[in-house]
Amino acid sequence: MSLFLLTFFLIYGSVHAYAYSKARVAFGFGWGPSLATIPVLAALCSGPLIVYYLGEWELAGAARAASWIGYTWMGLLFFFTWTNLALDTVNLLARLATAAFGTGPKPLVAYGRATFLTLAGLSVALGIYAFLEASRIRVEHIRVFTDKLPASVPRLRVAQISDVHLGLMVRHREASAIAALVREAHPDLVVCTGDLVDARPNHLDGLSEIFQTIRPPLGKYAVTGNHEFYAGIGLALDFARRAGFTVLRGEAVVAGTVLRIAGVDDPAGAALGLGSGRSEEAVLGSEPSPLFTLLLKHRPVLSPGTRRQIDLQLSGHTHQGQIFPFRLLVRLSSPLLAGLYASGDGGVVYVSRGTGTWGPRMRFLSPPEVTVLDIERRPAGSAEGSDLKEAPAVSSVSR
Secondary structure, eight states: OHHHHHHHHHHHHHHHHHHHHHHHHHHTOOHHHHHHHHHHHHHHHTHHHHHHHHHHTTOHHHHHHHHHHHHHHHHHHHHHHHHHHHHHHHHHHHHHHHHHTTSOOOOSSOOSHHHHHHHHHHHHHHHHHHHHHHTEEEEEEEEEEESOSOTTOOEEEEEEEOOOOBTTTBOHHHHHHHHHHHHHHOOSEEEEOSOOBOSOGGGOTTTHHHHHTOOOTTOEEEOOOHHHHHHOHHHHHHHHHHTTOEEOSSEEEEETTTEEEEEOOOHHHHHTTOSOOOOHHHHHOSSOOSSEEEEEOSSOOOOTTTGGGOSEEEEOOSGGGSBTTTHHHHHHHOSSOSEEEEOSSSOEEEEOOOSSOSSSSOOBSOOOEEEEEEEEEOOTTOOTTSSOBOOOEEEEEEO
């Protein structure tokens, strides 16, 4: 954890230093303004740490206020940084081009107060748009065909939520909107693929009751994400159970006699010595089941040893980068970024963009979603392996 914090503050501090250097060039700061500005930037840079300790000290109101200030600043700073880096790249290319043609290197856009204010204003505008995008949950409809459903059960509907991050910023309004969308879908089964909570679960009073109102006939199942372990696994599990979820930690159950549901812990649990100890291979066995097998797994990683045993894997974790262009970096570690993918062994994987937000209450070109998956008996006459999936139909619903 100390290495993570060191890396985080090294990067985040460098971003603040970069933004400060742009401001100093634009406004010609002297020592006086610098001495006044640097402590403010240092406090903003320490925002996540301040939020953590306010939570530890049970100062929920102060922690919530610090979250909105610190994480909103983080989002705006991200927009300001990448727009300035884009301008720096354009100017570098312009200098290289003019040097190649034998003239004096010149930037395409001159730096100055007007440029700084323009990019700052653009960052605020993008931040407002991103906040609005994060407030509109889309319902993604997916159809998956199988031969494993009996004629008596032609369709099973599964509603998936993921990466809700209930905590200091995602609270009652958002939870109520999510629950309403899930109820409107009339699912047979509801699943959560990790990171249901974000902050200390004892700051979530009244939120578990909202999810108790969802009562699908085949039940509600969840798995741990990395944030369940960061928040405190005992309290996180207690919250999920009070919300009506059965948490699968390295185990499999049969729902409705036609569906096998398996769930595994996030690797963060093993790294912290808090995992269930049962591997995916141990849970699923060595051979495919005659029942349609649904695997709940927070991170969108396919295990070579279990691909044949899985008909549908549901995952999350990536947020599709949450704020573009961060997804370009996320894709390097998670090639299965978001959407529907073939597993290569007859099954499919669906990766949710996430239903809530982590950090800034913003999403840019990555809207939140509730996923409704219809598992349908393959139509008579269809060739095996064909029509495995259909493109999703998308509807947008405002909170």
